[in-house]
Amino acid sequence: MESGLSQAFQEEFICIICRSYFTDPVTISCGHSFCRACLHLSWEDSLLPVQCPTCREPCQQKDFRTSIVLKNLVSIARQASLMKYLSSEENKCVIHKEIKGIFCMENRIYLCQLCSDSHEHRGHRHCPIEAAAEDQMERLLKQMESIWNKIHQNEENLEAEKRMISLWKNCLILREQKKRAEYRTYYPDLSEQEEEDIECIKEEGNYYLEKLMESEAMIVQKGKELTDMYQELMAMSQEPYVVLLQDFDDVFRRSESIQLIKPMAMKPELYVRALSGLD
Template identity: 65%
Template sequence: MESDISQAFQKELTCFICLSCLTDPVTISCGHSFCRACLQLSWEDFQPPVQCPMCREQYWKELRTNIVLKKLVTIVRQASLMKDLSSEAHKCVTHKDTKRIFCADNRLFLCQLCSNSHDHRGHRHCPIEAAAEDQMNRLLKQMASLWEMVQENQENLEAENRMKILWMDYLTFREEMIRTEYRKLHPLLCEEEEKHIESMRNEGQCILEKLRTREAMMVQKRKELREMYQELMAMSQEPYLVLLQGLDDIFRRSESMQLSMPQPIKTELNALPITGLTESSKQFQGECLH
């Protein structure tokens, strides 16, 4: 009976998407709960409303932390940690006592007597349970920060796609304006007209290539950010003992990746020395780009 209850309890704390214990559990409008990261990755390429992975009911991308489930998950993780620490492998060889103290300076598990020794007396110590929770919270904050960058990059990529289309339309409009102005003001200057158009096309094509290059950079950045997020997500599902071994390297890589975000470029042609053309083109550009 007790085993059946334990299994049922464990099932309720299992994410339907990743099939692991819930991490940062959130609940959607239909009542079902999942890992926050699992849901975010599942609907990244879909516009709202999206469907619940379990019942297929539509919902908007509004996620609320399930406080009760979060506390239950913490209890289960802490119990698993205590079980791991009670094994012979985690007993102090010198004092034969369970290692329940975490040394933050050396990232070591210590028994009470070792923590008071000369080697560790001046170091930062805390109970392993508290250290594990702190490390998990630190990891979840890093994931939240990275996800904001994922969203920002996606918005910039969409803006870049729109800009590329508008820029091609703008170049077509600009060419038409050049021809109109030349034929109205200088009907015999055909050669100058073609040179002017060629110059405009070259400049416009140069900017278009920059837009395409920037777009490719954003696509690559999206791939890198997503892979980094998945790596953090996988780490968040590890036992507390694994988290306490150190996340400094993965944090450094995540933070470094967020510092080098591609930004949209400014699109602008040089002013043209034809009366009426500059103002007309500026008006068109303003209507398109805003």
């Protein structure tokens, strides 16, 4: 009975989307709770109102505050699972037969109290495993938020680049029309010179157009890189604390190294004036 009750209690901490413990849980308007990251990905391309993944009730917002009580309860459950793992005989210190309840920040390993006081580890930074796990989880959540914000900034950059490409194309068409009108009005007999000027406009215009399209492609690729990293961080957040403590630093460093690509700072009207044959 007690085991069944415990199992039912544990199930309340499971997100129905990822089937793992809640990570940064939020409770939406209908009362159902999910990982924030799961909702981000589930609703990413959806317009308001969105639907609850459980009951399909419409929801008029996408951003919610963290459910602090649920987050704390999940943390307790995660810590209990961690201590159960560390308390097993096969995971105790092979030298002192003690529970390895200390985390060595330098070596990224678990130590018992006696090992942490040894000469080998005495000068290292140590932390109780529960505190170290909570600290890593908070770092992970902040990094996920940072990457998510970069994803949206990258989308804005992509839209800006698309607008610039469209503006650039229209500007080149208008400049060509203007140049032809000038020739018809002032130099009707210089058709050969007219075509040379038009060709110059097209060549130089296409040069900058290619640059813009290359920039657009790079921003698209950056979006894929950011999304992949967000999903990798999300997967890491669903791992048991014992995995998170040992494997997070590499993922964290790689996620921090991702930098956004800014749209090309171009003003078509200024560049076009500089094209030969327009003055």
